[in-house]
Amino acid sequence: MLGFGLNKGYLCLVLQETLLSPQLHSDVDVGVETIKYVLMGEGAGSIFNIDENTGDIHATKRLDREEQAYYTLKAQAIDRQTNKSVEPESEFIIKVQDINDNEPKFLDGPYIAGIPEMSPVGTSVMQVTATDADDPTYGNSARVIYSILTGQPYFSVEPKTGIIRTALPNMDREAKDQYILVIQAKDMVGLMGGLSGTTSVTVTLTDVNDNPPRFPRKSEQYYVPESLPVGSTVARIKAADADIGQNAEMEYKIVDGDGEGVFKINVDKGTQEGIVAINKELDYETKFSYTLRIEASNKHVDNRFLSVGPFMDTTTVKITVEDVDEPPVFSQRLYTMVESEAAKIGSSIGTVTAHDPDSSHSSVRYSIDRNTDLERYFNIDANSGLITIAKPLDRETNAVHNITVLAIESQNPAQIGKGYVAISILDINDNAPEFAMEYETNVCENAPPGQVIQEISAVDKDEPLNGHWFYFSLPPDASSINFTLQDNKDNTASVITKRNGFRRQEQSVFYLPIVIVDSGTPSLSSTNTLTIRVCDCDADGIAQTCNAEAYTLPAGLSTGALIAILACVLTLLVLVLLIVTMRRRKKEPLIFDEERDVRENIVRYDDEGGGEEDTEAFDMTTLRNLNIIRDNKSRRDVTPEIQFLSRPSLRSAPDNLIFREFIWERLKEADVDPCAPPYDSLQTYAFEGNGSVAESLSSLGSISSNSEHNYDYLSDWGPRFKRLADMYGTVEDNLYS
Template identity: 25%
Template sequence: MEQRKRSWTKWITCITILISFWSCAKGQFRYSIYEEVQEGTVVGNIAKDLGLDKTTLKERGVRIVYGSTEPPFTVNQDDGILFVNRKIDREEICDRSKVCVIELKTVLQNPLEIHHVSVEILDVNDHAPNFPENVSILRIFESILPGAKFQLQAARDADSGLLSVQRYKLSINEHFRLEVKDRGEDRKTPSLVLEKPLDRESVKSHVLLLTALDGGKPPKSGNMTIIVNVSDVNDNPPVFNQESYSVFLKENSPVGTTVIQINATDLDEGSNGEVVYSFGKDVDARARELFHLNSVTGVIVVVGDIDFEKSARLEIDIQASDKGTATMTTDKTVVINIIDVNDNTPEIEVTSFSHALPEDSKPGTTVALISVKDSDFGLNGKVICYINQDLPFLLTPSLQNNMYSLVTKHLLDRELHSQYNVLIVAKDAGEPSLSSEKSIAIFLSDVNDNRPVFSQSPYTFYIFENNAPGKTIFSMTARDQDEGSNAHISFLILRDKEGANMLTSFLNINSETGDIVALKSFDFETLKTFQFRVAAADSGAPSLSSNVTVNVFILDQNDNPPVILYPVRFT
């Protein structure tokens, strides 16, 4: 049976994904998948929906960018298929939300494209309805007239939508019928309605079985036993002085703020007509943490943190009960509308593309994606984002609300600035306005755009004749403004191809240090000056080089004795 259920779920998932493909708009895709599917289950083929073949996909690449929370999906780089990489529990991700959607951003490079992917997590019926108590005991006077209602505790189901509690059943009983009030948002509150007058002398106690069923196929259910104890006399319930109670309350109202005062009266006398107030049985724990109800005066005051972003509207069931031996109770709903206050600063999320930006990046190159959000409502949640510095970068808004791209404004030069700190400011339109800042460090990577420069141009050296062969006669230096291999310099003597300058064959240069060695001894009487050229090249790709002329002058030494050319005769 379980295997047939999994097969049915997979079949529905495939049909849902197929329908989702037809509804995808350009730049934005929507897929659906059921919770609890196995790891590796295919969600959709992003490459196919973008019209990319495997060759194009491999050249451009596709990846998911995200902030601090990693989504439960992965994109296969070979075929662009989006698949589940871990178990998904819809109730854990989205609580009881009717629509559970995980928003993703996928990026294609060269050229840059941003596509928004929405994956809706569909509910499966993996929870049964559950009552807060297994047994509920009611005390009802025999004098209560037919038509009286008695609110019961509602069942809760962790699933949502049609898979939450959909209906209730009551065991057959001639005195009671069941009435269910639909409050929306998966909330249905059951009440017992008295159909036939009770007679304590005939039956002192009635035992009923209340069953809650969800909308699964087959449905899951939960039961609660209701014991109705019949009492005598007190025959007038409390009556509220208003048909409805509604009030407006600012969020962040301080503890002790009076919200509203309710009032009910009872026509009975003594303890049967003395009214006390309490929260209804179906009031959730959150409301009890926020408000206190004075049981005697009916005054509701603030005792917790009122936050519009958590609840914009609260409905609280109030019960007015008398103190008769068999208590009579009347229910009334108080609606509290929360007014938004600008109490949330904008949040900035930055997704950088690379650790370092090449200095030859063209104007308009995207450096990072900026997304901003504000949890407030209306103008309090309207955010503008900007850069408040004169930097070679622009913040351009995206078609998607509250999305920006940080791009280069003009050409960059690492040799002038190797690092920029860009301060992003996000400011809301509230009064007073709230803002936040985030700094982005942008490092420029070197490009081989500078040639080596000699320390002199031209070089002029003087050496004495009769130098020792193999010894360094002079040195040359050069520098390069680039870094790394782009600044690593090698020296080379430029020799004439046709041998026009034969002297260069008697010179050698150390390619690393620039030291020049003479391989022979020079003779001033034979050679007084000569000239040659030296090149300096960096190790970049492609390499850049420059060259310089070297002028060498030979200095004379007294290394020749006098010579008598003609004999002299004396007479």
């Protein structure tokens, strides 16, 4: 019992976790219940209660030091009548005294550890740690001792530190690779009455290379057909190794036997098997049995365990080759032969040979695979294998012939061997030289003598060893006063003018024969004709036109024909003027709407004529496109007696020249053509020449194809005929001039 009057400061009450019943008392209290005790602070009213009459302090529930070890409280003594404090307020601390009520716990458990197999005794595995929530400064409640409950005699644990160590030597992973230990921690220094806790520790033994490879059998037997190709697998062997991972990785090699070089061995990294494969072709007739001594060893060796024994093992592999019926085999895989393209049919080129590799040595017959000799240039003797020429050879067509020869076993025709023959054709000089291209040669009318108008070269299909060399000349009997030829001594020649000036009216085309001789043995020559056209050129020497017809009047055209043409034009002009006058009287417009039909020619007959055939006398498309080749259309009601070829297209030239050529061509055709319209018909052509901005005078292009016909179409021909009259007048003047 503490009195407030005697202790004017902090008081400390030490209480156990299981029992609490202290009492406070004031010296003023005389026992007649005039004083009331009041408690304040941590836990007052919830954990701690005070009897206001006696001052006894009671705990309402069990105290736990691990939750709170100290409580700070305040107490007062109050006069019941005045309700005033009779003593100064006093503060005191209640300290909870610890008892052993918590067992040790392994907060990090359960544990997993690993150590190499064959570890020596005392090898540290790991350290375990247990914690006790009791007060380590009071008694032995928190003092822990470790012990091993399960795992003996293989492992032990240090009591104070909790370090686990191996207890037996040479623990073999291959015998047992995992151990489960149970470790106990007990407080009170392990004395009777102490609390304890346990945890588990899983210890795994890791592998070390302590086991050598071992073959399960000391000898193996395998049978292999001789027809297996190189690279085929003939055997798979494996040495057993109790280790795992990289400690079980193997290496195999052939260390002895008569099969070295014929067979090879590799490792399958996935299965660690040794794969025996064929390294050279097998032949039963040559050797039918092989013996191999194969060694297996660990790839990674641990020197600590070399005392166990050699980390390798050997086995014997016997391989027996089985006989199979094989196809014939040629003495060479590829035969190369050479023959001249001048060789005659039936000439021998060379011989191929094949034999049956089997012990029966059957006879062989030969043939040519026609899929490689489609043209059947060659034949082969079925018995001897002699290859001969069946057709004339031409190096320029095919310089090398690659053929396949078949060798067929007589006793078993299904067995067929293949041989390959490359026949190279030697060149002879059997092709004459010729122009390298088709030359288009022009000469200007004003060309001076000595002017080079063309350089020519030659080609030859032959291939001489020293290359081509050509010689150019004019034939001796074809001397020309117009042109000469100069051999440039470099496989080219120059054509040179020999006279001063040319006239198209006299001769528009010259044909110059040129002799080309090659340098072969014997040499060959050819005569090639060079076509030279005389052209009208501008000041820069550029050809404008090379057509001579525009300067020559046709023999059938007379002055009367021209007068007749002009008279017809004037007649039509008068007719049009009459129609225009009638239109004006009716006050109708001279210009049609776009939907009205417009005719491009007027055809008048004094007899019934040929009807619609006369309207086909010409094609307006041809008039608009003079550069297009003109096709003559024949009358279907008249059988023509003379066939005419279409004329070539006119080259670009000034409009006056083109127009004059056009008129003369039409006049010539009309004079001699039996398919022309009746002679009393008149054909008019509205032509403005090339390059006209207005293009054709025809108004057909402005009329839609689906418009209704209107035959009042001559009202707009007045201005056109005036232009036609002007043009024809110009033509007449030009012609007579």
